[in-house]
Amino acid sequence: MRNLEEKTISTQSIFQGRVISLQVDQVELPNGNTSNREIVKHPGAVAVVAITPEDRIILVRQFRKPLEKTIYEIPAGKREAGEDPQVCAERELEEETGYRAGKWNHLVSFYTSPGFADEYLHLYQADELGKGQVNLDEDEFVELVEWTLPECVQAISRGDICDAKTVAAILFWQNQLHQS
Amino acid sequence: MRNLEEKTISTQSIFQGRVISLQVDQVELPNGNTSNREIVKHPGAVAVVAITPEDRIILVRQFRKPLEKTIYEIPAGKREAGEDPQVCAERELEEETGYRAGKWNHLVSFYTSPGFADEYLHLYQADELGKGQVNLDEDEFVELVEWTLPECVQAISRGDICDAKTVAAILFWQNQLHQS
Numbered sequence: 001m002r003n004l005e006e007k008t009i010s011t012q013s014i015f016q017g018r019v020i021s022l023q024v025d026q027v028e029l030p031n032g033n034t035s036n037r038e039i040v041k042h043p044g045a046v047a048v049v050a051i052t053p054e055d056r057i058i059l060v061r062q063f064r065k066p067l068e069k070t071i072y073e074i075p076a077g078k079r080e081a082g083e084d085p086q087v088c089a090e091r092e093l094e095e096e097t098g099y100r101a102g103k104w105n106h107l108v109s110f111y112t113s114p115g116f117a118d119e120y121l122h123l124y125q126a127d128e129l130g131k132g133q134v135n136l137d138e139d140e141f142v143e144l145v146e147w148t149l150p151e152c153v154q155a156i157s158r159g160d161i162c163d164a165k166t167v168a169a170i171l172f173w174q175n176q177l178h179q180s
Numbered sequence: 181m182r183n184l185e186e187k188t189i190s191t192q193s194i195f196q197g198r199v200i201s202l203q204v205d206q207v208e209l210p211n212g213n214t215s216n217r218e219i220v221k222h223p224g225a226v227a228v229v230a231i232t233p234e235d236r237i238i239l240v241r242q243f244r245k246p247l248e249k250t251i252y253e254i255p256a257g258k259r260e261a262g263e264d265p266q267v268c269a270e271r272e273l274e275e276e277t278g279y280r281a282g283k284w285n286h287l288v289s290f291y292t293s294p295g296f297a298d299e300y301l302h303l304y305q306a307d308e309l310g311k312g313q314v315n316l317d318e319d320e321f322v323e324l325v326e327w328t329l330p331e332c333v334q335a336i337s338r339g340d341i342c343d344a345k346t347v348a349a350i351l352f353w354q355n356q357l358h359q360s
Contacts, residue, residue, distance in 0.1 A: 001241070001323065014202070022202050031321070038195075040200070040202075061181070063186055064291075065207060071291075073294070110344045111251075112344045113293050114247055114343045115256075116222065116297075116299075117220070141182075141211070162291055164301070165344070167348055168348050
């Protein structure tokens with residue numbers, strides 16, 4: 001295997017925000033030439049596939065300013081510094097939906113946009129759901145829905161479900177139904 | 181359904197880069213309060229699920245500076261302004277891998293990180309593969325591999341496959357095998 005690494009020559013910090021920061025790295029390419037890489041730093045995230053006993057997935061309807069659209073997503077949230085991903089997932093599920101889960105399984109972890117961002121998302125499955133306490137952030141406004149798999153497939157066709165983690169969640173669910 | 185929209189009060193442009201740009205919008209929340217949203221603008225992307233007649237998926241080994249890691253991804257690339265997504269997918273598949281496909285199907289489109297970025301990715305399936313011509317960008321260094329589904333599942337466990345679009349691609353492939 002070839003060494004494809006790009007060595008950092010210099011890093012210029014552009015922006016430090018509340019959620020993300022931005023830097024531009026000058027890098028040495030494998031052939032010795034130089035180039036610039038624009039890099040967004042993100043604290044990381046978790047998301048939860050929660051299926052009710054009635055075989056419906058819990059989704060959160062939420063306005064997303066970057067898209068200027070209100071879309072349906074699985075419950076998710078940013079990690080706090082040093083927070084264990086599963087603890088974060090348990091917290092986010094309860095805060096956003098009012099559900100607690102008796103059983104947790106890690107499904108997969110992935111980078112959402114490895115070309116320009118380091119956001120790393122841990123996807124969990126939550127089972128044995130029971131009632132907890134909703135507690136939204138002060139700038140968070142959401143509505144809950146619970147949809148069957150065919151309803152989710154239709155929502156993907158319509159574009160109401162249109163984000164990577166929720167599409168992955170539904171594909172996992174579909175696969176599990178095929179296997180069971 | 182409640183109106184969850186956040187109205188833009190003002191937009192501050194922070195950075196205009198080669199690939200992405202960054203702005204901070206001050207918004208009016210549904211309850212009348214104000215907040216800031218940090219927004220990355222991206223030209224959009226395409227990615228390709230290409231399965232060989234030997235039932236192997238074509239992957240590209242590539243160093244990703246935001247992760248400081250070399251990972252395996254399905255062939256993908258950024259859209260040029262006004263470019264049709266399928267034309268872009270055909271171009272990227274051939275440029276990165278040297279494969280052309282006789283048959284194209286759109287699988288799904290999704291936002292990779294709707295919380296902070298508008299990157300929209302179109303995922304295609306490419307069939308009836310034949311030989312074309314590799315033509316990499318001058319700052320693009322990649323190696324090709326072709327893996328079976330069990331090899332991909334192992335690579336996900338190891339963390340060598342760790343990006344959203346490639347995980348989605350493998351879940352689609354798994355689902356298709358279950359259905360056939």
